[in-house]
């Protein structure tokens with residue numbers, strides 16, 4: 001059947017046959033609107049690379065007139081509509097004589113549009129490793145905009161080829177802020193290009209990154225008949241197909257087009273005018289274009305769960321690799337992580353691992369020392385991938401025989417950590433240490449006392465662990481820190497939602513105390529490190545410390561500091577009884593889980609279950 005776009009009556013439903021679309025409409029109908037998306041649809045159309053195209057592919061005077069006329073028509077259908085033009089000034093007046101007149105007309109009509117500045121030479125951000133060169137590029141473009149009175153007022157910009165936006169290139173964010181005060185950008189690369197429906201937004205360093213949608217217009221398809229799949233495919237996309245559905249499923253639609261799509265046979269004008277007309281015929285959507293700042297606010301108030309970024313490994317995506325600094329490498333990520341929980345002997349394991357010639361931990365950071373807290377703290381996670389990766393350094397270049405690791409003991413019970421680790425390093429091996437939960441809880445209480453935590457100083461251990469709803473907040477908070485990480489099965493299950501059991505090693509915390517050389521044997525086998533090191537030569541029991549310590553030189557023994565292996569009074573009996581009861585069902589759950597995983601139960605768990613029979 002023939003497509004007729006002069007009016008709604010002529011549009012036949014043969015293209016509008018997508019099952020997904022019909023399901024969405026049915027759900028909306030059956031739920032009396034409760035299960036439907038809101039009717040507001042926001043549209044932002046970027047026309048990038050104004051002035052950049054090669055001679056012969058640029059806009060002439062007639063094209064600029066057509067653009068202005070189309071903008072006017074679209075304004076009657078999309079409230080507040082304006083095209084958003086991105087420019088690189090270096091190429092102004094570099095077309096054919098006719099196109100140069102087109103450039104001049106664009107400048108003369110500059111106030112009719114929104115504008116955003118690229119780099120002066122259209123260079124890609126990730127190729128510049130310092131802020132200064134990027135700043136210089138942007139300043140030249142800014143001077144150009146001032147000279148020609150181009151209104152650059154929206155605090156929005158995009159980067160050539162998405163370079164530097166995602167994967168994040170910190171110098172771009174810094175230069176953008178400094179030169180243009182940019183606070184909004186968009187990309188189609190986050191998390192990945194495909195599937196398009198899973199694109200998300202995020203906020204990094206105060207810059208709101210919005211997802212861009214696909215409209216099928218690229219710099220290489222300037223003519224309708226060269227549209228991939230031909231004109232029929234384009235019309236199908238408009239009339240119920242991909243482009244129509246993009247509007248259907250997304251409240252905020254940002255499209256990237258290029259100046260060349262508006263010259264030649266003005267493919268972009270045809271595409272947008274047609275899809276908007278189709279939307280008006282077949283939906284009740286209310287269409288708006290709002291300034292990018294307002295658009296970003298609408299986006300993140302609708303999708304507030306997207307504010308925090310998710311860092312994925314750029315080396316797992318060819319497109320990310322292509323727009324990532326060539327100076328960066330994915331080797332500086334850990335191959336294994338000791339995830340905790342706290343007070344189970346994680347510092348001992350961390351220290352002993354660092355004695356291995358082929359194993360290296362992260363560098364120590366001010367304030368947080370050896371624990372990076374990258375995956376568990378929003379503060380450190382939001383510092384970005386560059387920050388995390390710069391925590392792993394070689395002694396000499398190309399030291400690829402080294403295995404990097406980190407240990408942060410609060411990853412274990414942190415809600416976000418498993419997802420974040422899996423997103424960035426899905427192949428990483430995980431090591432967890434399980435100590436008798438009663439002992440772990442008491443150790444944390446003693447740790448809190450040593451750090452002068454007011455609740456621990458004002459309340460006995462029994463009072464803390466039995467704190468109820470009506471107890472003071474600080475008392476309940478300390479109770480949670482004592483008890484929650486010890487609910488091992490629950491936390492392990494969460495890690496196992498993201499990682500196969502083969503990537504998880506569960507160590508016995510009692511064994512870490514009593515026979516660390518044996519534990520180090522198990523660990524070396526699990527991470528497959530070379531060479532094998534016999535820790536019986538490196539560790540020795542110290543009768544004064546009452547723990548194993550490092551043998552550094554022939555007879556020089558170094559034990560962990562006074563904060564590890566503290567001396568404190570034995571636990572009150574009442575507290576012990578209470579905790580045994582409290583943890584009983586959690587220990588049963590752990591035992592079942594370990595059986596399912598075919599992992600041996602730690603001795604303390606076997607004893608506890610025996611006692612409870």
Ligand SMILES: Nc1ncnc2c1ncn2[C@@H]1O[C@H](COP(=O)(O)OS(=O)(=O)O)[C@@H](OP(=O)(O)O)[C@H]1O
Pocket residue numbers: 341342343344345346347348409442443444446447512513547548549560563564565566
């Ligand atoms: N070799 C050696 N030396 C000293 N301490 C050892 C050792 N092996 C295991 N442990 C036990 O480790 C407990 C501290 O655990 P963590 O290092 O995981 O604590 S922390 O979460 O990093 O604060 C610590 O807890 P406390 O005894 O309560 O101090 C020790 O029991």
